Amino acid sequence: MYKQAQLEAFRKGIAQFVTFNDAEWKIFTPYVSFSILSKKEHFAVEGKVCDYMCFITSGAVRYYHIKDGQEITGYFSFENELMSAYKSFLKRTPNTNYIQALEETALVMISYQNLQQMLNHPILALKMERFGRLIAEYYICCYEDRVTAFITQSPEERYITLEKTGKNIFQRIPQHFIANFLGITPVSLSRIRKRTLLQ
Amino acid sequence: MYKQAQLEAFRKGIAQFVTFNDAEWKIFTPYVSFSILSKKEHFAVEGKVCDYMCFITSGAVRYYHIKDGQEITGYFSFENELMSAYKSFLKRTPNTNYIQALEETALVMISYQNLQQMLNHPILALKMERFGRLIAEYYICCYEDRVTAFITQSPEERYITLEKTGKNIFQRIPQHFIANFLGITPVSLSRIRKRTLLQ
DNA sequence: CAAAAACCTTATCTTTTGTTAACGTTTTCA
DNA sequence: TGAAAACGTTAACAAAAGATAAGGTTTTTG
Structure with missing residues (x-):
């Protein structure tokens, strides 16, 4: 540019x-x-x-x-x-x-x-x-x-909020960075994602 | 005044x-x-x-x-x-x-x-x-x-930091308010205090 | 002052998270 | 292009936190 x-x-x-x-x-x-x-x-x-x-x-x-x-x-x-x-x-x-x-x-x-x-x-x-x-x-x-x-908010609630309002952040940023941002471990975020998908 | x-x-x-x-x-x-x-x-x-x-x-x-x-x-x-x-x-x-x-x-x-x-x-x-x-x-x-x-930091680490730097906040503020401030429940703060005292 | 409210601790049980490691897939880069 | 690194998921177990309730102490307040 x-x-x-x-x-x-x-x-x-x-x-x-x-x-x-x-x-x-x-x-x-x-x-x-x-x-x-x-x-x-x-x-x-x-x-x-x-x-x-x-x-x-x-x-x-x-x-x-x-x-x-x-x-x-x-x-x-x-x-x-x-x-x-x-x-x-x-x-x-x-x-x-x-x-x-x-x-x-x-x-x-x-x-x-x-x-x-x-x-x-x-x-x-x-x-x-x-x-x-x-x-x-x-x-x-x-x-x-x-x-x-x-x-x-709980980590899960923070994740849901981010998913709703975070634009396409999940398409653009490695997930383990996002986990840190949410204040949890990457493993925990993976679990939360699975959990919230199933519901 | x-x-x-x-x-x-x-x-x-x-x-x-x-x-x-x-x-x-x-x-x-x-x-x-x-x-x-x-x-x-x-x-x-x-x-x-x-x-x-x-x-x-x-x-x-x-x-x-x-x-x-x-x-x-x-x-x-x-x-x-x-x-x-x-x-x-x-x-x-x-x-x-x-x-x-x-x-x-x-x-x-x-x-x-x-x-x-x-x-x-x-x-x-x-x-x-x-x-x-x-x-x-x-x-x-x-x-x-x-x-x-x-x-x-973990909740426990945040508590220790606060206890060190928070002046006499524990003398002045009810503990369950401080728990909220740290992002945990009052019950959990009570446990952390007991834990860190024993060590 | 006495009843009520507020407060902290403790116990029990449940849920969640952390830790570590393994595995397969994808991406990177020399 | 092929080896290495990065990444996400899953599992198993340990540690921590949440929820609820009970009990005793302190503080508040009419």
């Missing part, structure tokens, strides 16, 4: 948060860069500070932790979604997890430094603060739902 | 996010109001849009859902912390849970309307956007940790 098309996808993708007029967009775009992750390539690793906030124009990534030598997948992001090791990026602290491309993945990226410059730019500042606020608020709502699911 | 003292506590409490100089504070304070919740009084209930964002100057509250007629406590907030039915407040949608005072609780409050006015106020706007962004980012980091705990 050409950069121009990626930029347009980016602009459209963030329109739910904030819209830039052409003059603002002209100031904005020089601050962004582009990158492509090949399959299995890492965007972020444990111990390193994450320097970029990204928008995925195509592809998919998974977020995972390593605990007792085992990988545990906690989240996924797909095309037209934002991606970052948020906490590390915002707090400038070493990252505690990994982000890895599940497919070849194309990114539009903003570095932390450039973001700071935009936040200090006389014309962009207010809009960028708002952008940051709305993104963060958006994620809070997602997280709130996720925590609520862990608190109020 | 006198309102002046509450305001000072509020100012100090939000200083981790943003600091107001005296001139700004003078503009700021007329937008806030005060309230006291008596024990067991609800600040927010299911189905109603939450109109206030609060700072707790003294007391404590719990957040809970009702599922199949049962109350399930998902979170707590204490003095010097912010409190709101965030999602409802931000999105102007009916709230899906309850917030109830565990003790008599004193609040400094900002209404949604007043917040919007501050966000449009020429002097306050930028700082308020930043305030909102930093609060949201702060909560994202908290939520991220919470979800990570559900993904990577």
Whole structure:
């Protein structure tokens, strides 16, 4: 995909948060860069500070932790979604997890430094603060739902919910990653699937 | 506590996010109001849009859902912390849970309307956007940790972590609420406590 | 102050999940 | 293309959690 098309996808993708007029967009775009992750390539690793906030124009990534030598997948992001090791990026602290491309993945990226410059730019500042606020608020709502699911639902109920609302995630993501995401083991997910099919 | 003292506590409490100089504070304070919740009084209930964002100057509250007629406590907030039915407040949608005072609780409050006015106020706007962004980012980091705990830890591990880091929460909050918060039943928490004591 | 409510523990039984391993299929990649 | 790795299912057993109920203590409240 050409950069121009990626930029347009980016602009459209963030329109739910904030819209830039052409003059603002002209100031904005020089601050962004582009990158492509090949399959299995890492965007972020444990111990390193994450320097970029990204928008995925195509592809998919998974977020995972390593605990007792085992990988545990906690989240996924797909095309037209934002991606970052948020906490590390915002707090400038070493990252505690990994982000890895599940497919070849194309990114539009903003570095932390450039973001700071935009936040200090006389014309962009207010809009960028708002952008940051709305993104963060958006994620809070997602997280709130996720925590609520862990608190109020059984693994089986969480699976059913995901199956209903998770688009075609089961077609796209290996099942054992999804099991981790649901907070259970792959074996347990396999059983749940069998159980719920029979009913 | 006198309102002046509450305001000072509020100012100090939000200083981790943003600091107001005296001139700004003078503009700021007329937008806030005060309230006291008596024990067991609800600040927010299911189905109603939450109109206030609060700072707790003294007391404590719990957040809970009702599922199949049962109350399930998902979170707590204490003095010097912010409190709101965030999602409802931000999105102007009916709230899906309850917030109830565990003790008599004193609040400094900002209404949604007043917040919007501050966000449009020429002097306050930028700082308020930043305030909102930093609060949201702060909560994202908290939520991220919470979800990570559900993904990577067993109930027993989550209990041990809470016992280590949860200050004196076990002295202050009924244990069956804490069980919900950990994602398990009260009976199960009682067993875990016995188990971990014996070791 | 006394009755009622709330709370924690314990016991019993059931259900679910975790663990480990084996097996067959599919995918990957050198 | 062919060996290796990855993946999903199933089985068997162990461990943990859920459900329900009973009992005793503490707290609440009229």
